[in-house]
Amino acid sequence: MLSELQASHYIDPAVFEREQTHIFSKLWIFAGLRTLLAEPDAFLTRTIGGIPIVIQNLSGVLKAFENQCAHRQMPLQFEEYGQRRLACRYHGWTYDADGRAKTIPDEQTLYRFTSEERSSLCLREFAIEVIGNLVFVNVHETPIPIEQQFTKEFREQLADISSHFSSQAIHTCVPARYNWKLNFENVLDANHVAYVHPRTFRPLIKNVAAQPAEIASETSVDDSELSSLSFCSTMAMSVQPWPWHAMVEQYGPEDTYHNYFIYPNVNFISVGGLVFLIQQFDPVAADRTEVRFTLMTAKEKQRIAALPAILWGHLKGEKRVLDEDLVLLEALQARLHAGGRPACHGTYETQLRRVADVYLRLMGDKA
Incomplete structure (x- = not known):
């Protein structure tokens, strides 16, 4: 099935300006x-x-x-x-x-x-x-009323998990030469993990191939609604134990990877309820994005002298994973051209088709 989005949605400066008006200035x-x-x-x-x-x-x-x-x-x-x-x-x-x-x-x-x-x-x-x-x-x-964008259940989930954040955080901003939508589509596509992250992220995740098919059934609202684009997904993962883990208030069950997709441009993850990472894909131009990382641990039960080093170490690890994505997404962006064929979606890419559908409605290009 061909995507409803054309190459122009990723490369045309005029489309980018309309996104600023119809999406980022309204949501x-x-x-x-x-x-x-x-x-x-x-x-x-x-x-x-x-x-x-x-x-x-x-x-x-x-x-x-x-x-x-x-x-x-x-x-x-x-x-x-x-x-x-x-x-x-x-x-x-x-x-x-x-x-x-x-x-x-x-x-x-x-x-x-x-x-x-x-x-x-x-x-x-x-x-x-x-x-x-x-x-x-x-x-x-x-x-717009915030409940139009995020369901009550989703807001409660965000409030619950974010209440476990430590007061200390580390930040960085990575410039990328691709359209912001490519990054949001990428985090929705768990199928790429085995091929792009075979030595960094893939060894930590169990049954990752089953995850994309499960995404489609997790949203309980009308597929055409804006609120259908923001939801939480979980999967089992292997978290390497470290001594500092006992010094924080862990969120949720052990060895669980929580993934919150916050439309239009945030992927918020939790690694075992111990480390939290917010990735935001800020649009700069049609072919440029700033990927903003904010990373923190769960609340400390006691003072952790090594916390700055812990945050820095985890941030470097997350940056390595991003760099693997960045190489491919920049190559993809560089070869998009006017008149090129749209993407071809398989059955597991239901959520990508949903994103495209609601995006076009927000842009006023679809009734």
């Missing part, structure tokens, strides 16, 4: 971890649907604003993560918890705003939802 997009925003004025910055965003802990409440000063559009926060008041480094403007300009140095002398102009000096605010320790942002003026 709830994962932005970061609540655990990293626990302290006053802790912040993280992201770009969603082409809009620079800052999420900040303001008086104990998480707020999402456009990361541009109302004065001359200078970014309020430069770093990806940090702890700093919501203030512009260019001319010293500061903002309150509602995003209103709070103080403007030498306001009466230098600016002389009218009362109407002064009241309009406010940051654009965006909707925010926190599911467990996962923070989502929607930049649309009228956000």
Whole structure:
């Protein structure tokens, strides 16, 4: 069966711009971890649907604003993560918890705003939802209800597992020369593991060949619904024991691999309930993606002096697996061309066909 997606969906800059409008500017997009925003004025910055965003802990409440000063559009926060008041480094403007300009140095002398102009000096605010320790942002003026994108059962699953995160995490961002959709399709396709990861990932997984066929039956909602694209899958895996495992609060049964597919661009996995990895495929251009890794262990029962080294070691292992995928996906992207044949799907690729169907509906290309 031929895919409904054409090569143009992966290589055309015009299609990419429409995706920013119809998908990333309309859906709830994962932005970061609540655990990293626990302290006053802790912040993280992201770009969603082409809009620079800052999420900040303001008086104990998480707020999402456009990361541009109302004065001359200078970014309020430069770093990806940090702890700093919501203030512009260019001319010293500061903002309150509602995003209103709070103080403007030498306001009466230098600016002389009218009362109407002064009241309009406010940051654009965006909707925010926190599911467990996962923070989502929607930049649309009228956000869709989050239950339209994620079922109640799925949100409860995310809240449950993310409540086991340690407060420490390690991050990295890997540039890749392929379309973001190729990466999401790749993580849905367990059949490739035996061929692409025979020495890294495949030896850990049991009965991996059966997994793709099982995916199709795990979604209990209408196949045409957006919420059908986000779900959890589990499989048995062999987890090598390490002494530090006894020092954390393990999630779920031992030797289990949890895989959460969060549409449109996140694959969240748990290795034995001991290590958690969030992979996000951020679109940069039609042929470029930033793969963002956030990795943490389960909550510590006691202080683990070697935790930074443990996180670094696991991150390097996950990066090796990504590199194996990256070689093939970049080769695939480089050879896609206008007028080329669409992909041919087998019976096990039901979920890939579902993703394509809902994607075209979101894009307005299918009724």
